[in-house]
Amino acid sequence: MRTVTWLLVLAGVGIAVAGIAAILGQAASGAQPWSNELSDNFVFIKAIPFVLGLGVVVGLLGGTPSRGAHATRTDGAVRRFSRTSIFLHWVITLGFLLALPTGVWQYLGGILDVNAPLPLYLIYRVHYIGASVILFSLAAYVSYGWMSRDRSLLVPLGQWRSHLRGLMDELPRAISSRIAGLLRVNMREAAPRAGTFTFYEKVVSFPSWTFVLVLITVTGLVKAARFGVELPGLFVYFNSTLHVTAMVLIVVKVLDHLRYTVARWPMMVAMVTGWLPARRPDARRAPAAESTGSNAAGVLRGSDS
Amino acid sequence: MRRLAALLALMWALANAALSYFFVTSAFVAKTAAKEGLLAQLSLLVGGVLIAGFAILLARECVRMMTSAGASGNA
Numbered sequence: 001m002r003t004v005t006w007l008l009v010l011a012g013v014g015i016a017v018a019g020i021a022a023i024l025g026q027a028a029s030g031a032q033p034w035s036n037e038l039s040d041n042f043v044f045i046k047a048i049p050f051v052l053g054l055g056v057v058v059g060l061l062g063g064t065p066s067r068g069a070h071a072t073r074t075d076g077a078v079r080r081f082s083r084t085s086i087f088l089h090w091v092i093t094l095g096f097l098l099a100l101p102t103g104v105w106q107y108l109g110g111i112l113d114v115n116a117p118l119p120l121y122l123i124y125r126v127h128y129i130g131a132s133v134i135l136f137s138l139a140a141y142v143s144y145g146w147m148s149r150d151r152s153l154l155v156p157l158g159q160w161r162s163h164l165r166g167l168m169d170e171l172p173r174a175i176s177s178r179i180a181g182l183l184r185v186n187m188r189e190a191a192p193r194a195g196t197f198t199f200y201e202k203v204v205s206f207p208s209w210t211f212v213l214v215l216i217t218v219t220g221l222v223k224a225a226r227f228g229v230e231l232p233g234l235f236v237y238f239n240s241t242l243h244v245t246a247m248v249l250i251v252v253k254v255l256d257h258l259r260y261t262v263a264r265w266p267m268m269v270a271m272v273t274g275w276l277p278a279r280r281p282d283a284r285r286a287p288a289a290e291s292t293g294s295n296a297a298g299v300l301r302g303s304d305s
Numbered sequence: 306m307r308r309l310a311a312l313l314a315l316m317w318a319l320a321n322a323a324l325s326y327f328f329v330t331s332a333f334v335a336k337t338a339a340k341e342g343l344l345a346q347l348s349l350l351v352g353g354v355l356i357a358g359f360a361i362l363l364a365r366e367c368v369r370m371m372t373s374a375g376a377s378g379n380a
Contacts, residue, residue: 104324108327108331111331111337111340111341111345111349112327112331113336241348245348248348248352252356252359254317255317255321255359255363256362258314258317259359259366262311262363262366262367262370268310
């Protein structure tokens with residue numbers, strides 16, 4: 001199985017490299033009378049299938065079960081992220097670092113009517129590179145999730161109510177006391193225990209990340225395709241508005257993500273090592289192995305919980 | 306390491322606070338009203354306020370972490 005996956009990855013890398021080389025060769029030939037900006041746009045559009053394909057095969061490889069992957073360590077630490085998750089997390093972080101500031105500049109530069117010290121096409125070029133990195137990561141994440149069957153960040157069907165109950169305990173009391181009634185959460189019920197991920201991550205963070213990433217991807221693809229496909233002007237206008245909305249939401253999400261993880265240092269460590277330390281140094285049993293959920297999130301108490 | 310991470314996050318928060326300033330001030334200039342319209346002004350204002358709010362929350366966490374970096378086990 002692993003050999004087949006490796007062969008798929010090699011084929012995917014080969015096709016991606018050949019495709020992107022051909023695309024860049026076409027762009028450099030000077031056959032088209034396009035500006036740098038328009039030429040880059042077409043390079044980006046044509047590269048998308050190869051980028052997505054490469055992401056899919058990398059995700060397939062990462063999701064293939066490996067013999068050395070254990071859920072717990074002898075010291076009680078719990079595996080929170082696989083190597084693939086860690087790799088893709090940092091790759092998508094790089095994508096955001098490239099795409100977000102350049103996207104903000106494209107928007108604010110137009111609003112403020114100011115010119116950057118760099119030509120605008122260079123800013124767009126970096127934006128397209130960042131967007132390609134993000135597309136690669138998303139495709140890889142989806143295929144990785146499908147292959148590995150890892151659903152630890154998803155709320156299982158029929159468990160939304162109990163997860164909302166758990167979330168109320170993680171939120172500051174000033175907030176939970178206000179929204180518990182609105183969400184019809186029965187605070188008399190005992191709160192379940194979180195798994196490897198906190199209720200905030202499963203109920204709030206991951207679903208909202210999914211929403212904003214889908215929004216920015218779909219609207220970004222439409223924006224990129226608008227020079228190749230004829231689209232109604234009003235549709236393009238609303239699509240651009242939604243793309244900017246998604247950008248602002250991602251800026252907010254990144255801030256919230258950093259706020260949440262900075263306050264919980266083990267999360268930051270786990271995003272590098274993959275391991276979440278046990279709550280007690282002498283713990284002999286991994287929290288995730290307990291029958292009624294886990295107390296792994298117990299080490300993740302932050303200042304706002 | 307904690308202090309370095311907190312410092313980097315604080316710099317990110319400050320950059321975003323500056324961004325929110327441009328969002329909010331852009332919402333009130335005549336040029337935006339003429340070029341973009343009321344909806345864009347409102348979006349800039351709401352977006353700017355949201356970004357500012359979350360930037361403050363992050364900055365608060367960073368400062369808290371930097372000042373208590375010596376004490377272990379409270380993260």
